[in-house]
Amino acid sequence: MSSISEITQNAAIAFEQYSITTPLQRALFLETIANNIEALGDTLLEQANKETNLPLARLTGERGRTCFQLRMFATMLKEGNYVEASIDTAIPTKTPPKPDIRLMMHPLGPVVVFGASNFPFAYSTAGGDTASALAVGCPVIVKAHPGHLATSTLVATAIQEAAATTHMPAHVFQHVTATDFETGKSLVQADEIAAVGFTGSRTGGRALLDYASSRKNPIPVFSEMGSVNPVVLLEDALVNNATSIAKNYSVSITLGMGQFCTNPGILIGVKSEALTNFKNTLAAEMNLIAPSPMLHEGIQATYFKNSTHALAQKGITCLTANTPTSDSGFPVLTSVDASTFLSNPNLAEEVFGPYSILIECSSMEQLKQVWKSVQGQISTTIMGSDQDFASHPELLNLSLSIAGRILINGVPTGVEVCDSMVHGGPYPATTDSRFTAVGVNAVKRWLRPISFQNWPMHLLPLALQNNNPLNIWRKVDGKLTQDQVG
């Protein structure tokens, strides 16, 4: 096992070569990783199942998502537009003369990735952070999650073999299996590291940000730290559809034993007969869901502690029949009066697991006050009819201040991997709301723009040469085009 300083120095050396590989070379690398992961077959799925308690069907789906992501970034590289090329041609007759100046994106440098407990594939070793960083030319060091070390090691081998067969520089990907806290800290503090990606708890994500910010040379950290994904329930929608909404939300709250950062942990409505119907139906539906084991003992113990703590708060009513046990996840729905909720910040904290709290408000004004009080989310949802939105148009603007993704009449679980996805949001959902962890735009976290001024044509990167050899979209003198220059 190499020392941390050897590992980070290796990454810096790898960057010198890896940063100048071509997009097509890296596309082949990513596709080969995906192929290698699939080639691991049931061995990988069974190992992950053993370490995480996640069912094989779910793991099969997640493996599919992981390989889809790798191939999506490969497609992005083949298209080549992610470099955001821009060309301003010289105007020698201007006073002062305008020089020829061209811009494209360039990788930041070695990235350290901390994987998630709840997604052993899609947000871990070869997950979105790793795939997006490798895609744009950043070497990656993965600190394996202690909850699924063996799974992580299998995936790491798949990546390292792909690096070898596609002739990538040595140490383009390194896997660190030490489980102690100091290792992660040392990685983030190492001089050679240029950025950090993290998925996990608020405590962990914030600690990494603090280490990175207090470096001699601060570096960017993108920590995705979970969310309670508040859902606003409007009256007319409930009057017409209380039962079907309750059934959909019962599934969403308990999906994967609630172990998703998009789990709807807070429901907000104005007291009415319809809200009472909704509440009773949702509790009844959740009672039908069988408890089952959670990802690992730590999460199990934390869920037991946090849900027990939440149930013990003043003014909380438990609506479901389950009583907490320490050996499996059990769906819990509680309710609380809005004024009690607003006076007790504990109630706004995420309880990671199949837990949701319904906040009953006395008016729309109070509903808005509750909603604003939980700003800083990955998603927020409004369940409403046309009539509801006509009566309360101000809710749409308000929703924009709450989260990175805003749903109307849907459930927040299920994060589509596509160009338009934002998996991010204002603090404390993430440490930088200007970026996303999911979708093609995830690469923007690891890129910086560089201007090339007055470069001879033959020395310029291909993306910026006049004849547009990569056939990419570029902004030329202010206009988007795929044409050659001149």
Add this chain to the structure above:
Amino acid sequence: MSSISEITQNAAIAFEQYSITTPLQRALFLETIANNIEALGDTLLEQANKETNLPLARLTGERGRTCFQLRMFATMLKEGNYVEASIDTAIPTKTPPKPDIRLMMHPLGPVVVFGASNFPFAYSTAGGDTASALAVGCPVIVKAHPGHLATSTLVATAIQEAAATTHMPAHVFQHVTATDFETGKSLVQADEIAAVGFTGSRTGGRALLDYASSRKNPIPVFSEMGSVNPVVLLEDALVNNATSIAKNYSVSITLGMGQFCTNPGILIGVKSEALTNFKNTLAAEMNLIAPSPMLHEGIQATYFKNSTHALAQKGITCLTANTPTSDSGFPVLTSVDASTFLSNPNLAEEVFGPYSILIECSSMEQLKQVWKSVQGQISTTIMGSDQDFASHPELLNLSLSIAGRILINGVPTGVEVCDSMVHGGPYPATTDSRFTAVGVNAVKRWLRPISFQNWPMHLLPLALQNNNPLNIWRKVDGKLTQDQVG
């Protein structure tokens, strides 16, 4: 005078309305600011001249640049593409079904701007930070620079009058003239503030980053903190053009008494007869430049102190004839052996003013070592012939790690305001190399993406509606187009 908390609360209230103004409304606001600044005429120029010692011709040019920037952002708003709209249409037949999901950029919230001493117009009250933040819907609070308070107040009035005549929300722009340190700190720490823009010293910029990072909810800070803009001089270029290069650099080093963050403060070459010729010619040229007063007493005193300190370092040779005086800027060129430079970190520090140091290397290897040792710059320049680049192709890749803008055969002073400009760079040039302070892309500092999932068409923002009423470029199911959807 309002208290800091009143000011930041006012900004938060303004954001609710300002964030939903249309791009065209904001374009008119920015154009009116430019018109109002021009309408201040000689009054503004004379006031700035009195406060900064900058000559009227320079100030006239800078006013032009400032108004150009405001109008450039107005044009950006009229074109509308800055929202980076993206649309993924639903695929109900997919397993699981793909929802309709659309993305656009949204303003972060109130921004605090700290203006620069050396650009009383273009990087101050109505400068690039203010203009880019106002453009995209962020209210701005400017903490006026104490070096040009009266100038700042004149410009602030021009902005506030424009806000009134174009019916912008109250407090969309607020001007704080308190000069104490605590005021700036309180602004950055206020709950309502969403981001910070700063141009100035490394000490100041880093302090603001530290305040912002240690908030309960950390916020982004873009501090532009200066640069020594290293220039690499290659042998064949010097053999052929030592005199003309020296003449150009004499102008660049002393332009505006060296008070630009793009001033070339470090020159690096391999010892040769040509380098000696260059050195002697440059010193002779700089001796012809008359000393003149600097921006204000503080800068004058710091230049006197820092240049005296630099001259006193071991192994430094002063090549120019001027001796430091405490009452005016005086051009200074020094030289030092590379090994001495590498062993004394003091020598790599910026001396803000008409000061440059020539580092004489014994080999190309040592030249590269020196260059790498000063990574983290706004710009770097290579002066080289075709033959030089053919002999040392590795220099181009190396240059990418040094700075945000890389010039070949030019001078770094003169920052073109255009799409392809990067005025930024790795720390300590700025606090986040992923952004630029100059050019249209400067708005990216103040924007975050939001996903709109499953929204009814009539509730979506115009930028995301199927019929593309704003006629903007959008990514629709992965393809860039101005077409309607469907």
